[in-house]
Amino acid sequence: MNKVLLAVGAAAALAVGLIVVAGAGAEQGSGKGRVGDFVSRLADRLGISQDELTTAVKGVETDMVHNAVSEGRLTDQQGQKIIDRIENGPLRFPQEGRREYRACRAQKFVIESSADVLGLDREELKGKLQEGKSLAEIAQQHGMAVEDFTAALTDKVQAGLQAKVDDGTITQKQMDRLFKAFTSHVDQLVNFHPKPGAPGLCRGNDDSLPDTQATPGP
Numbered sequence: 001m002n003k004v005l006l007a008v009g010a011a012a013a014l015a016v017g018l019i020v021v022a023g024a025g026a027e028q029g030s031g032k033g034r035v036g037d038f039v040s041r042l043a044d045r046l047g048i049s050q051d052e053l054t055t056a057v058k059g060v061e062t063d064m065v066h067n068a069v070s071e072g073r074l075t076d077q078q079g080q081k082i083i084d085r086i087e088n089g090p091l092r093f094p095q096e097g098r099r100e101y102r103a104c105r106a107q108k109f110v111i112e113s114s115a116d117v118l119g120l121d122r123e124e125l126k127g128k129l130q131e132g133k134s135l136a137e138i139a140q141q142h143g144m145a146v147e148d149f150t151a152a153l154t155d156k157v158q159a160g161l162q163a164k165v166d167d168g169t170i171t172q173k174q175m176d177r178l179f180k181a182f183t184s185h186v187d188q189l190v191n192f193h194p195k196p197g198a199p200g201l202c203r204g205n206d207d208s209l210p211d212t213q214a215t216p217g218p
Helices: 002-022 033-046 050-070 076-088 099-118 122-130 135-141 146-166 172-191
Strands: none
Touching (some): 033 050, 050 076, 099 135, 099 146, 122 135, 135 172
């Protein structure tokens, strides 16, 4: 088993590239698709069964989640959800953050906060953005100076993140990291001109996103 654990790090790195090449529609389980074939070949190369390899990988992932919880990077609730998914789901090698998923969630959060600040329905605001207007232009059209809108949006985002900390949805460390990222880019966000008619990262399906998980893994 020690032989397996030593090989897991390198195997995971190779799997990330394989998953990207296979595309979003590929199965990540241990029995199907190119990832399944990778797992089978890796187990054969190590001289162990696929069950042994699966147990080792899931054990390492679970340990990483426990470490993230103990360091305050995940809440107990987030950690348990991830561990349940690891234990009950197909084998998945760690990936680097699922950036499109997180960007989609960030987009939803900013749009909701902006709509509240401007007193607009969220769908109305999304429609204006799809016309190619920036948040700054929309704010000005509603009689709000860009500086005032930016300050109000920043306060709204901070309050929203703090509420998630208070109810245990995210940790204080997660809030600090998220809010720092937001404030570092708020001017670009407010003045950004979307391409008219282009779908957002969420492709109109952001309502289907879960409300709690800030990061799929540690």
